[in-house]
Amino acid sequence: MTKTEPVNEVRYLMAHNFLTYLLEQGKITQEEFQIADQFVVEKYKPRLRII
Incomplete structure (x- = not known):
């Protein structure tokens, strides 16, 4: 992790x-909500969301 x-x-x-x-x-x-959340995911690329 950086x-x-x-x-x-x-x-x-x-x-x-x-x-x-x-x-x-x-x-x-x-x-x-779905559009905004997808934007947030693309911007921050969270790893914990994948788990």
């Missing part, structure tokens, strides 16, 4: 949790 990979894991979790919060509050639709 030095930025653990940081990217945390950034991914923060972004994913925020998107989940918005979805639960009804601020975004399921389709918007």
Whole structure:
């Protein structure tokens, strides 16, 4: 693991949790959530998501 990979894991979790919060509050639709989450996955490339 490089030095930025653990940081990217945390950034991914923060972004994913925020998107989940918005979805639960009804601020975004399921389709918007999936698009945004896919963008976050591509940006941060989390390894823990694969497990």
